[in-house]
Amino acid sequence: MDPQPSALSSGAPTGMSTGVRGGASGGAPGGLRERKKIATRQALHEAALRLVLRDGLAGVTVEAIADAADVSRRTFSNYFSGKEEALLYGDRARMRDFLDTIRSRPAAETPWTAMRETMRSLRDTFGARGPGVTAQLRVLRKQPSLIVSQGAIFAELERELTAEFVARGATPALRAHLLAGTCLTAVRVATAQWIEEDGATPLPDLVDEALHILRPAFDD
Amino acid sequence: MDPQPSALSSGAPTGMSTGVRGGASGGAPGGLRERKKIATRQALHEAALRLVLRDGLAGVTVEAIADAADVSRRTFSNYFSGKEEALLYGDRARMRDFLDTIRSRPAAETPWTAMRETMRSLRDTFGARGPGVTAQLRVLRKQPSLIVSQGAIFAELERELTAEFVARGATPALRAHLLAGTCLTAVRVATAQWIEEDGATPLPDLVDEALHILRPAFDD
DNA sequence: GGCAAACTTGCGCAATGGGCAACTTAGGTG
DNA sequence: CACCTAAGTTGCCCATTGCGCAAGTTTGCC
Structure with a gap:
């Protein structure tokens, strides 16, 4: 069906x-x-x-x-x-995947490197979602309360990611938090773009592009 | 009372x-x-x-x-x-102030400059909120549904700000959107830090610090 | 003065979230 | 295998909520 x-x-x-x-x-x-x-x-x-x-x-x-x-x-x-929570179950799962992956990176890696490598290793996971998904997402995006609930997931993710970055030596706290928030913004924005252009460019490429723009600010 | x-x-x-x-x-x-x-x-x-x-x-x-x-x-x-909406009435008002201000900057200014100057001119508005406010905010922050509703405001703000940046010549769309999202992340993160350290550093200074970190990625 | 638009209010209704208690079922134990 | 306990499911109930509707009430303007 x-x-x-x-x-x-x-x-x-x-x-x-x-x-x-x-x-x-x-x-x-x-x-x-x-x-x-x-x-x-x-x-x-x-x-x-x-x-x-x-x-x-x-x-x-x-x-x-x-x-x-x-x-x-x-x-x-x-x-x-x-x-909302039922609908975003998949997003929550992806969030856990992401956190699990980045946490399992070698502890010596800097935040930026860990982030980059995590995105690389999740490339398939995120890239696999085929055509048709963008259309569905476009519909769901219309619902304000959904975007809002999405925000809750990102907020939680941001907290966890900040902690992870701090554990990897990011200082000071403001910079660690900013780095986490910024990386997630990159993902959010890339996804929005991906949906808008109906999957023309693979999502991972868009994320890479966004991270590339941010690189000068954070790459150590 | x-x-x-x-x-x-x-x-x-x-x-x-x-x-x-x-x-x-x-x-x-x-x-x-x-x-x-x-x-x-x-x-x-x-x-x-x-x-x-x-x-x-x-x-x-x-x-x-x-x-x-x-x-x-x-x-x-x-x-x-x-x-939630009633509680965040003030935030919405600040959002409108911010948008009005940045929209009224000379059209020739680049996104980054307009942003910087807007923050400068709002310095007093945001810096004026005295002590005690951080304590209140700390309490309000505990409520998940409030953070979530806050997200709605930021989401709207991000859309508007992106449009403004595009009007100021930011390209491509991904970069404009990323720039907007990133600037707002700077504000968000700075505010969180401000609350956490109980207003030790003036909020505008923290925002400046955050924007300064981001500068290498976006300043033209 | 008097009219029309704007605003307030009470009423009703469907939907929701969550506590409670009875019932059913999976999983471990002798 | 019979049995017990913890975990999960369900129905019932209730306070709260968002919103449509149809009077009332107030404000603005000719």
Whole structure:
């Protein structure tokens, strides 16, 4: 029915759910319980995506999404705090990927190098999202409350990234924070451009271009 | 009762309300009607601020704010779409100031120069916010939904600023957008730092410092 | 004075988020 | 395997919210 049902989500649901609500509460990684939770979360996400793309954010109720995923409205709340969060599940996953990747870079690398190499190694992940995705994203971008929720993700990411940069020796605090915020702005802006020009240039290339402009300010 | 009732708002409510809901609907600038509207908006804003600082965002209902400002809950909705918007009224006003200022710079100035001069001329406006404000802001910053709504303001600002930079000859689109986003990141980060160190360094100085770091990437 | 536009208010309604308690199920234990 | 416990699901309930609508009320202007 949908050629790319989870085009906007993380390809393979990258584990780590552990406790239907955020709290880490230990659980067998491969257990049935865990797999079911991930499946439910994914189902809710995809249902939300499908319905919202069809009817617009305002035209879809939480109940409708829950129904489409065969769970109760109450259960929806157990997984996501609202429609926005369900829709941005994929973005959150990508955020975790990004953080995991950059954290696993050699500790000796400077912030800028770690950033550059991280983007290089995620090239495939981000570049893989094929055509059609831009069109969908264009629709979703219309919804103000979504952009806003996106902001929450970036804010969190910025905090984490700043900490990572500080750990890599960025000083002073202002510069570390600025570096993190600026890198994320590069990603945001590149993505916006990518959507606008309908994927004409591969996303990773646009990010590279943006980072290249910033290089004179931060490359050590 | 409150030493700085509107510390977070714009000092003098910079006119331009014109139509209780956004839509510009012509109205005498000095008329009683217009003055009442501005007063009501300001009263709602201050009531929101006071109550939220006391009881936390979740601990205050729209109704309580409306009561404190002597209007009905329904009227609150006529002015603001929610608690967050009421709280951020001051930020929106500052955003408009900023845009008005930069737009009125000579058209021949490059984006970077216009930006620098705008910050210089707003130095007093932003620097004037005295001590105590940082403490309040620190409290407000705890509320996730507020940061998120702040993001909405910045997003809008980024769009407008990008357009302004394009008008001033910034190319290509990616660079113009990146420049706008980066400048705003500088402001955001500087403000965060300012709050964190409790106003030790004047905000304008921190913004200058941030912009100085970025200079190598954008100064033409 | 008097009219029209603008604003306020109360009422109603659907949607939402979240607490609570009963029920169901996965996972480990003797 | 029977059994127990913790985790997850669901229905029920309620306070809050955003908004449309249709009176009232006020302001601005001829």
